Amino acid sequence: MKNQPLNILLLGPPGSGKGTQALKLVGEFNLKYISTGDFARQIAGEKSEEGERVRRALAEGKLVPNEIIDNYVEGELSKLKTYEGVIFDGYPRDLEQALNLEKFLSKFGRKKILVIYLDVSEGNIIKRLLKRKRSDDKPSIIKKRIEEYIKKTKSVLKYFRDKEILKEVDGNGSIEEVYKKILKVIDYD
Ligand code: ADP
Numbered sequence: 001m002k003n004q005p006l007n008i009l010l011l012g013p014p015g016s017g018k019g020t021q022a023l024k025l026v027g028e029f030n031l032k033y034i035s036t037g038d039f040a041r042q043i044a045g046e047k048s049e050e051g052e053r054v055r056r057a058l059a060e061g062k063l064v065p066n067e068i069i070d071n072y073v074e075g076e077l078s079k080l081k082t083y084e085g086v087i088f089d090g091y092p093r094d095l096e097q098a099l100n101l102e103k104f105l106s107k108f109g110r111k112k113i114l115v116i117y118l119d120v121s122e123g124n125i126i127k128r129l130l131k132r133k134r135s136d137d138k139p140s141i142i143k144k145r146i147e148e149y150i151k152k153t154k155s156v157l158k159y160f161r162d163k164e165i166l167k168e169v170d171g172n173g174s175i176e177e178v179y180k181k182i183l184k185v186i187d188y189d
Pocket of ligand 1: 012013014015036037038040041057058061062063064065066069089090091092093097145
């Protein structure tokens with residue numbers, strides 16, 4: 001399937017190192033990078049009703065409303081050339097987003113989907129997030145983000161596991177160790 005562009009979904013709890021690993025993959029495979037978290041933070045900076053809704057969600061560690069996220073993703077996919085590969089960082093986060101994403105991918109003729117889950121222990125997650133110091137990385141919000149992640153994303157993992165396209169990677173090691181494991185599961189042929 002070498003002539004098919006890659007569509008990688010990189011899933012994992014907050015602090016799992018998704019962003020770091022995604023950027024390494026972007027360089028290696030020349031992928032377009034779509035981060036719904038970066039998008040949410042950008043919208044949160046806008047003086048609009050939508051900006052206010054997103055600011056509130058981020059401050060509470062909740063997910064941003066799906067229609068905002070899904071519209072963005074569909075728009076970004078529509079801009080891609082058919083041969084361009086893509087990696088999603090932090091999307092889909094719930095079952096509705098997963099089903100919508102599949103619709104969008106099939107609408108744009110994208111067939112090769114790889115779902116990678118970075119599994120990291122809760123202790124490591126908290127340690128990493130407290131070192132990072134982003135504005136939603138305060139201890140009280142971190143706890144909510146992790147709870148929200150587990151509650152909502154469990155169904156996404158189950159969905160892709162049942163379809164036998166979920167690759168689970170132990171994300172507890174160093175950046176390079178984890179990256180090597182990811183390359184192994186991509187096994188691009
Ligand atoms: P983290 O994975 O560390 O939480 P992200 O940058 O992926 O970092 O997400 C930060 C915040 O942005 C999330 O807590 C959530 O409020 C919002 N967000 C990101 N992606 C999505 C998404 N796919 N759907 C809804 N909200 C999202």
